[in-house]
Amino acid sequence: MNAHELLYPKPTPAYLCQIRSLGSQTVEEEGYHWDGLSREGGGFIFQYTLAGEGMLTLDNQTLPVRQNQAFLVHVPGNHSYSYDKRTGEPWSFLWIRIDYEQSQPYYEHLLGLTGHVFPIHAEAEPIRKLKQLCQEMNRKKDKYELALQAYEWMLSFTRWASGDERPSPQWPEPYERVAARIELHYYQPLSLDDLAAEAGLSRHHFCKAFRKLTGLTPMQYLRNKRIEQAAYLLSSTDKSIADIAVQTGFDTTSYFGKVFRSVVGRTPTEYREDRMQALSGRLRVLP
Template sequence: MIKSYGFRFPDSYPELMLIETIGHETITDAAYDWEGRTRQTTGYLFQYTLAGSGWLEVEGQLFEVKKNQAFVVEIPGPHRYYYDPRAGEPWEVIWVRLRGGQMASIWDSLHKRGPVLQLNADAEPIAAWRRLFHDTIKGKLNDPYVQSVRIYEWLLTILRLSRQGHEASRRPDGLPPYGASIAYMREKYGRTINLEELAAVEHLSKSHYCKAFHRALGLSPFDYLNRVRVEEAAELLGGSDLTVTQIAAATGFDTTSYFGKVFKRYVGMTPLQYREGQHDWNVDRLKLV
């Protein structure tokens, strides 16, 4: 069974992101030892551990790369990754090595959050890698432009998770993490909501809920709630005759002045400026992301 593939296109596509190699390997031999400074090839490597463990050395720092961990390195570069048979079990990995002029800034962003990344086995970057590998086998990535789009989509799944700083898996019901408390916020945004009741909706302690929510979504529960309130306030500003004070009260803000500060922070203008149309957004609904 073929477990790895390489791509070589007859023409040069320096503006595209392309696959050099992609594959799945079980390593049992100490001969698996790659010194990044002496390699003759160039590119960017993502390697993920399915089972066992290996070692990554980067600029004098040593990392054990365990199950559900990936590393990212640029080739050539000041790194070494290798397998130590004393681990007692094989190192099973999947990988993709990429090239292209657009890769440098993306890889730099990834490496700043690495070089070792924690990714659950059912996390979207791993699912997306499997789709890349499957479509490589089926011959669906032979067009360099199609391949480049797919690589970019895959890279964005990693950037999204690493930027949010969480290790969340996809929920089987397709809902976002902490969907119950999010739904609660969207239903009850017009009144005072405290952390205790949000945590209770998720059946967690207040402390655990706050930390877990931030890890999963990249912002605090109150930041999320304020975004919901500002979205609703923007709709009322554009589609009702309520005063700014009435809208502040209707969307759960304690005072008009606090409402104004929060609205300006998220939208970039005061509620009154938004109502007067001091923007060029021809939209029916404002979404804060």
């Protein structure tokens, strides 16, 4: 068994989110087992299978948790999860355990959206953010920075679970192709003609159908993706605003600032300053 785990034993005020633990692990031998009724503390656990297979038992029902599947459980709770060597392959996974005073209603809300075991793609935002947290876990952080990162991960998971990160699987295939192109190439100069051609439709029909499906025009959808990525770069890097504008597909810094403010309600500079204040201890919820 090999593991990379970070625990946060220092007490955190109840009103702040707390990442109790997070990490990555590969289990190859029998003996990996956790019982939800015998664990200390509270909160909820999200665990994602990278490869292999584990088992989650809930009220005498055992469910496999396979590659690109996750499970969600609350602590304490009537569940257990374990590794069965008879599956023939090591079980590799990521996990995060989060606790705060409102974790129970938040968990119940999520459970209503996902169930205990559910598929989630490796490139989905919550998985990307969890991988990033695991990569950064040896960097020293104070309780406010950890709380902010916990909130951000929870928001990304809520957005994904609510179906807001990517189009629903029930979307017609042409619009799935358009959304995938925007997801991968938002920084490029995509035009309405480019997106309509990707869908194989006329501009008029494409715009009308896309808006009916999403409530947004294709260009608004593209704009929101660019602003989402810009907000991430503003809060997680020291890149200049001019560089971020170029990196997220805007022609000029002034136009980027205008669009960002219209969507977020702050200029890029104000947004970055707010995030820095949150990291320095003056934590408040940001959109």
